[in-house]
Amino acid sequence: MAKKLHYFDVNGIGESIRYILHYGGQKFEDVRYQISGWPDKKVKDALPFGQLPLYEEGDRSLHQSLAIARYVASQSKLLPNDLWEQAVVDSYVMTIYDFWFTKVIPFVKETDAAKKATLKKEILDESIHFFFSRFDKVLKEHNGFFIGKLTWAEFILVGIIEAGNLFLDYEIEKNYPHVKAVVQKVLSLPGVKEYIAKRKVYAL
Numbered sequence: 001m002a003k004k005l006h007y008f009d010v011n012g013i014g015e016s017i018r019y020i021l022h023y024g025g026q027k028f029e030d031v032r033y034q035i036s037g038w039p040d041k042k043v044k045d046a047l048p049f050g051q052l053p054l055y056e057e058g059d060r061s062l063h064q065s066l067a068i069a070r071y072v073a074s075q076s077k078l079l080p081n082d083l084w085e086q087a088v089v090d091s092y093v094m095t096i097y098d099f100w101f102t103k104v105i106p107f108v109k110e111t112d113a114a115k116k117a118t119l120k121k122e123i124l125d126e127s128i129h130f131f132f133s134r135f136d137k138v139l140k141e142h143n144g145f146f147i148g149k150l151t152w153a154e155f156i157l158v159g160i161i162e163a164g165n166l167f168l169d170y171e172i173e174k175n176y177p178h179v180k181a182v183v184q185k186v187l188s189l190p191g192v193k194e195y196i197a198k199r200k201v202y203a204l
């Protein structure tokens with residue numbers, strides 16, 4: 001069945017989905033939209049909730065990045081079989097998104113320069129440490145992975161770190177050795193590594 005991932009031509013919350021698809025060797029059409037000039041009213045109005053990413057498989061479509069990532073992860077064998085383990089992985093993924101949507105995105109969206117600087121300072125001085133010291137501890141205690149083996153949670157972590165670093169002009173993982181190791185691990189996985197070697201460096 002034909003697979004298509006629709007997202008902007010940036011890393012954002014779409015790149016980890018691309019990584020998961022490439023890791024699993026899944027053939028898909030990587031449909032990209034330019035941010036400059038967005039909203040393209042015709043495209044936006046056709047989206048179920050006006051936002052990207054959107055995933056299509058045959059004549060079915062799915063929105064919400066985590067629902068998409070989890071689904072394609074199951075096809076890339078990155079979803080544990082055990083239901084408890086699935087829930088634990090979900091809990092880490094949702095926590096990674098808490099960092100993204102409650103800390104990074106308000107900073108990205110802020111248009112007042114002084115307020116934006118304050119938000120950035122809070123992220124660099126407090127939020128990164130709050131979230132990433134905890135991620136680092138969990139990874140350390142579980143053999144370098146959230147639950148002791150590679151799952152889609154590591155992909156989501158790396159996607160958010162990369163996108164966050166681009167927005168913040170920072171290296172979120174620098175003080176967290178186990179997080180840093182996960183970044184290196186995921187980026188050098190088969191499928192992911194080859195994709196990265198070919199992709200362009202995004203400005204965002």
Ligand SMILES: N[C@@H](CCC(=O)N[C@@H](CS)C(=O)NCC(=O)O)C(=O)O
Binds near residue numbers: 050063065
């Ligand atoms: N909760 C949604 C959020 C989707 C979202 O925020 N999409 C952004 C790009 S990262 C978007 O489509 N922005 C353009 C718009 O809202 O018009 C998800 O995880 O998929």
